[in-house]
Amino acid sequence: MNSVPVIRRRAFPRTPIMKLVRFRRRFGLARRHGSLRPAYSALLVAALCVGHALPASAELALAQYDQPKYPANFTHFDYANPDAPAxxxxxxxNYNELQTYDSLNPFLVRGAPAPDILNLMFDTLMQRSWDELASEYPLIAKDVEVAPDLSSATFHLNPAARFSNGDPITAADVKYSFDTLTSPxxxxxxxAQFSVIKSATVIDKSTIRFDFKHAERGAPLIAxxxxIFSPKWGMQPGGKRPPFDQIAATPPISSxxxxIEERKNDKQxxxxxxxxYWATNLPSRRGMFRFERxxxxxYRDHYTQLEAFKAGDADAVVEYSATQWARKYVGKNFDNGLLKKGDFADGPAQMQGMLMxxxxxxxxDPRxxxxxxxxxxxxxxxxxxxYGQYRRTSSYFEASPFGATGMPGPKELALLEPLRGSVPPEVFGPxxxxxxxxxxxxxxxxxRVARDLLAQAGWHYRDGALxxxxxxxxxxxxxxxQPGVDRLILPYMQALGMLGIQAHMREIDSALYEKRLDNFEYDMTTFIYPPVTIPGAELTRRFGSAAASEVGSENYPGIRSKAVDSLIHAALSADNLEDLEAATRALDRVLIYSFYLVPEYYAPGARIGYKSTLGHPAMVPMSYQYEDWVIDYWYTKTPAAQTTSSSAASAATAH
Incomplete structure (x- = not known):
């Protein structure tokens, strides 16, 4: 059995940047939005005219810091190729860890949604940029006004925006989408994702205002x-609309x-x-979605999946097993140049570990x-x-400026001192x-150190057990x-056995796993917190006390700490990047020294196997979800380009 370094796709939105890890893609929140991580941060700069009435033709962008990278008249993102064949x-x-699907509604708790359906069939008001910390550009909304006191954001919809049935997308549709997603x-x-939004109010047919519960500067980006989806989705011939949580088998009216062209079974x-599609030539879409189909x-197992790719049955595969990548990506189709291996750099890394x-x-007991x-x-x-392909995880904000290193700085100490006595004393040191x-x-x-800690906590070895x-x-x-993960867990179980701990592994199917995870029915399990370009509202979902008792939340360890809540508040209310960094670094110290999980490792980039007939833009985004980068921005090369590429590969092989 092959080792499977558990870099999974489970967790919650990437909404800006979602790194491929075990994201909870079943809820579709690992989107194509910009930089792969929920960059709902604390600071916002609305480019051009924030707080002032905007000309109807203005194309404005939202940026959490400084100014957006792209000007109002930009034509496409730098990491997109507008000249690529379409x-x-x-x-x-397999798009994620699910082996089958039974739902066409990615917004429900029940069911396994069709692969990547949220990314491919549902547009958002704005589009996240993948090569900035946190910026958004017009998509369904053509511009936005942000109140000077950050109490609200008003979006003006593009009059050309249409659903797939030809209906114009109106402010009423936006309100329906918001009200539905925030309902039971x-x-x-x-x-939880949209919890900062208090209400949505239709101003007129093409204008909607979101009022926020409090002045969080990242709130307009969250909105x-x-x-967006149509109220007509699932509507019956007589005009009756079934409850939203019962719309699972009806194809969406796409925004x-x-x-959906064809559904052969629950595996295809x-x-x-x-x-x-009305938005093809928008700057935020130009060079995107280049595949006609x-x-x-x-596949039910990774072995069959890989063999199918090697036989030419698939065009691309993202590899998460170091062993597979090092040993199995070989064969005649690699030798003759039909298949390639690519290592692509990535930005901030996830926190992966076995949570308790x-x-x-x-x-x-923290001991x-x-x-x-x-x-x-x-x-x-x-x-x-x-094969030495991984790096040790040591921070909840790995490989980013928001993670703690060395001794705490003055601003970190200013946040930690009032918490002295309620946080581990080690946070004040290195x-x-x-x-x-x-x-x-x-x-x-x-x-030996572990044995002493356990003894201090009242656990002693006697009669053959701790x-x-x-x-x-x-x-x-x-x-x-995940099949194959036993090679990771068994050595750990053996080490626990040396301490007298009776550990055993239970491998279950993905549907039952999701159910038990949602209901917190586990002792330990491997999990990944997707990385973020700028920490923000996801901190509350992951570590806030209120989320600990909410079924389906991301607070899987069950953290209930006033100190953690205080530092999350400091991060969300930061007025500048320096203050945000101080708050997240202080939070990082508290989380790490509280030992909520066993830190594991991360891969420094994407490993993608693909056919040489595929091309990709020259620029790799700053941070991105691996699968969605292929799906959204790669393309099939022209025959001439394929011939040139094949000849080059043959020459390189001959040489």
Whole structure:
């Protein structure tokens, strides 16, 4: 069985930037928006005329810092190729960890949505840029006015905006979309995403105002991320509309670039580009969606998926296994130049680790959690199983200016001092260095420290097991749903066994996994917090106390900490980038020293196998979701370009 470094796709919106990790794509929130991470931040600059009436023809952008990169008259994003061919097809394999789908509604809790349906069929008011910290440009909305006190944002819709049935997109449709997504009929993750919005008010047919609950400078960008769908979706012949949470089998009335052409079964779906898509030549869309058809084929196991790609049955695949990438991407089609391997750089990295559910009494003592982190031998795994392709995760804001390093600075200390006594005392010292097993350090030495921590917490080894004061043994179930992940978990379980901990792994199917995850029914499980270009509202969803008891929330460890809440508030209310960095670094120290998860590792970039018939823009975005970059911006090269590429590959092979 191949090792599967668990870089997953589960979690919540990328809404600006969502790094491919186990995103909770089932809710579609890993969107194509700009930079792959929920960059709902604390600061906003509305380019040009913020707070003033805007000319009806103005094309304005929103930026959280400084000015937007692109001027009002820009023609396309730098990472898009507007001259790329706009024909051809793309055959793609599993879009995420789901092996089947049973729903055409990506906004529900129930069901597994069709692969990438939110990205391909639902446009948003504004489009995130993938090569800026956090900026948005016109899409369904042609411009926006932000109130001087940041209490509201008014969007003016593009009069050319249309649904796939030809209906104009109106302010009433936008309000319907907002009201629906923030209702109990939709996934609570959407309600959390748009929680800063108090209400949506229709001003006229093409104008809608969003009022905010408080003056959060990132709120207008959050409103710009709203996906739009038609009230007629699912409407019955007599004009009756079924409850939204019962619309699952009816194809959406698309506001995006694609339509559903064919559904063969619960493992295949074909999307066809809408020939009447109104936004094709908008600057935020030019050079995007270059495939006439996109086919998804879902495989039940990674081995079959890879073999199908190697046989030419798929055009591209994103690889998350270091072993597969190092050893399996070989064969005649690689030798003859039909298939290629590409390593593409990426921006900030995710926090990946085995989180501990503090709703379980055995994990409530931080000394126990600290001990469990010491039993993970990253160095051995990276050397023996991952071919040295990974880097150790040591921050919730890895490889970004928002992560803590070294000693806390003056502004960090100003935030931490009022919390002294309610946060680990270590946060006032140097940032934690993750345990290593490189000589002179060793796993045995780390386990001795872990044993002492467990003893301090009241856990002692006797009668063949680690037991608490009442004699109950520590038993941990590590839950997962990915085949092959046992090669990661079993060595960890062996190390826990040396401490007397009775750990076992339970591998379940993805549907049951999602259900148990949503309801917090687990001891430990591997999870990834997608990276963000600028931290913001996702902090509340991930670490806020209120989210700990909300079914379906992202606070999977069950963090309930007034200190953490205080630092999240400081981040959300920061008035400049420097203050935001101080708040997130202070928060990072508290989270790391609280040992809510066992930090694992991350890949520094994307590993993509693809046919040589595919081309991609010369510029790689600053941060992006790997699959969506291929789907949204790659293209089928012209025959002449393919011939040139093939000849070059043959010459290189001969040489």
């Amino acid at each position: 024909n051809g097809t793309l055959s793609f394999e 009929k939709a996934s609570p993750l959407f309600n 710009g991320d709203l996906p 995006g670039a694609y339509l 779906i074909v999307y066809r580009r809408n020939p009447n 996109i086919t998804f084929k879902l 559910n503090m709703r379980k009494p055995m994990f409530q 126990v959690r600290h001990a469990l982190t010491l039993a993970f031998d990253y160095d051995w795994m990276n050397r023996m199983m991952f 940032m934690l260095k993750q345990p290593t097993t490189i000589a002179p350090d060793s796993l045995r030495g780390n386990l 037991r608490d004061a009442n004699g109950a043994p520590m038993m941990i179930e590590i839950m997962d749903d």
